[in-house]
């Protein structure tokens with residue numbers, strides 16, 4: 001059987017207040033075309049379908065429209081709940097959508113034969129998918145454990161979640177295709193890889209499971225949660241994140257988004273293929289002077305950009321001028337030397353509100369506030385005193 005593995009759609013996600021709905025629509029259409037051309041039997045969406053627990057109607061329409069296309073093409077769908085989804089909302093939708101071959105797994109269901117394993121049949125082939133949505137730390141750790149030693153609570157989470165994974169795959173039956181779909185953080189996963197440097201997330205920093213403790217019996221483990229597409233090399237069976245569909249934030253710039261085509265037959269490791277996605281606007285970062293950034297913007301009208309301006313002192317209004325001159329610049333940061341004398345705390349009691357403000361402003365911006373700002377502060381102070 002042939003599967004299409006995708007995840008982390010995050011429908012409804014915005015970028016600094018800009019809607020990504022049109023890009024989402026385009027990339028979903030692209031995915032549906034891939035699924036049709038590749039004659040996929042089942043689409044697995046490994047969690048974080050929506051960006052929030054209460055998605056707006058536009059986001060729901062994007063999902064329903066995509067599902068409608070898959071169903072129309074004779075493709076079955078498995079949706080997992082991720083940490084961003086409302087498990088209850090997805091579960092409610094699944095009550096109806098399962099009638100047309102769109103299955104929802106919103107909770108961990110044990111024992112596995114009572115719904116934890118979802119089966120799909122094509123001719124005489126049957127695939128069993130151990131479907132394990134996001135396991136919130138609050139569900140496997142009690143309040144005391146969360147509050148105790150961090151390393152111990154991380155270890156307790158690890159042990160209990162890997163036990164859930166092991167128990168689920170113990171329900172597989174012989175001579176069938178065995179897959180696992182899960183929404184989970186695997187220790188050491190690359191969460192960002194920009195400008196040639198990789199950032200990995202480790203078990204000391206977050207609730208995660210080690211790759212070695214993932215089950216070895218599935219032909220493939222289709223994971224969601226991490227937005228950078230990647231194969232997990234240290235896992236005992238073929239294991240991969242599909243990643244998100246769009247570069248959702250600036251940490252995801254430079255990432256080639258994909259869907260995975262997975263060919264599976266009983267008893268042997270699945271074969272994986274990444275199909276690149278091309279829709280959506282690229283996210284970029286431009287550094288330098290305002291002139292340099294504007295020149296870069298003129299060359300790349302299609303991108304969404306973060307501008308990092310190297311300046312000697314804060315320039316009020318600069319960020320706004322830049323955003324107005326080039327609307328694709330959605331984020332402006334100023335970089336300058338913040339060397340400021342350390343204030344001695346005991347001095348604070350002797351300073352006036354205005355002096356305190358000047359110190360605060362110097363600390364934040366590396367320069368004294370403008371005279372207009374100070375006179376505004378004085379006005380406000382007078383009003384406040386008059387009211388008091």
Ligand SMILES: [Mn+2]
Pocket residue numbers: 047048082083084183224225226
């Ligand atoms: Mn997630």
